Amino acid sequence: MRSTFLALVFAVLASTGLFASAAPARADGPELVDLELILAIDVSGSIDEDEAALQRQGYLKALVHPQVIQAISGGEKRKIGITYIEWAGYHYQRVVADWAVISDKASAESFAAKIAAVPISTERWTSISGAVEFAMRRFEASPYRGTRRVIDISGDGRNNNGRDLSEVRREALERGIVINGLPIVNERPTRWGTPPERDLDLYYRDHVIGGPGAFYIVADGFNAFANAIRTKLVREISGVPGDGIERAAAPNADPAE
Numbered sequence: 001m002r003s004t005f006l007a008l009v010f011a012v013l014a015s016t017g018l019f020a021s022a023a024p025a026r027a028d029g030p031e032l033v034d035l036e037l038i039l040a041i042d043v044s045g046s047i048d049e050d051e052a053a054l055q056r057q058g059y060l061k062a063l064v065h066p067q068v069i070q071a072i073s074g075g076e077k078r079k080i081g082i083t084y085i086e087w088a089g090y091h092y093q094r095v096v097a098d099w100a101v102i103s104d105k106a107s108a109e110s111f112a113a114k115i116a117a118v119p120i121s122t123e124r125w126t127s128i129s130g131a132v133e134f135a136m137r138r139f140e141a142s143p144y145r146g147t148r149r150v151i152d153i154s155g156d157g158r159n160n161n162g163r164d165l166s167e168v169r170r171e172a173l174e175r176g177i178v179i180n181g182l183p184i185v186n187e188r189p190t191r192w193g194t195p196p197e198r199d200l201d202l203y204y205r206d207h208v209i210g211g212p213g214a215f216y217i218v219a220d221g222f223n224a225f226a227n228a229i230r231t232k233l234v235r236e237i238s239g240v241p242g243d244g245i246e247r248a249a250a251p252n253a254d255p256a257e
Contacts, residue, residue, distance in 0.1 A: 056116075154219075
């Protein structure tokens with residue numbers, strides 16, 4: 001009789017959902033972070049080996065810089081989700097370091113080490129549209145959920161391959177994704193002897209960046225890249241809105257820089 005009564009009680013609770021609500025919540029949802037950030041780095045043919053190495057080193061130095069770690073620790077969750085990809089033509093994108101959490105110096109150093117362990121390669125063409133399209137798919141694969149999603153595009157040329165950039169950019173903005181830019185402006189001719197891109201900063205302003213608070217920082221040459229990306233990461237992580245162009249010069253002799 002007692003067992004029949006208990007069975008009836010459990011059946012009623014199950015049918016009303018009260019039994020389920022009393023059970024412990026499952027912990028298999030996405031990890032919450034302050035920001036989901038995709039670093040998308042241009043490795044197209046216009047970037048020679050020396051420039052590619054300077055660009056890579058710029059990111060490695062910036063990611064572990066105390067100012068960047070401080071910006072991360074200032075967020076509500078005190079951590080960000082991040083991934084590092086390289087791109088060239090429309091059909092070339094590769095994940096160098098997959099999604100990971102950075103919450104302190106140790107996790108930043110671990111993420112930087114993953115990047116450093118992968119050899120640098122270059123490919124033909126420059127498809128910013130391909131990079132943005134690929135980044136949107138990477139967000140779908142993210143194991144994290146942040147209050148903001150940002151694509152950080154750096155490069156030294158205009159979109160010259162793949163889909164129309166304005167269409168892909170619009171798709172990203174409709175999904176609530178912010179696109180920030182880091183155009184690399186320099187006077188060096190390309191490896192084929194052609195002149196460098198002119199007014200690339202204005203091109204990034206008008207055709208690449210977008211979304212609430214979007215901004216771009218100009219790296220005046222590859223030697224200025226570490227300073228530029230550090231400044232940019234601090235602003236992105238802190239959520240400081242953009243207010244026009246900012247330029248980053250090459251570092252001085254101070255080793256702390």
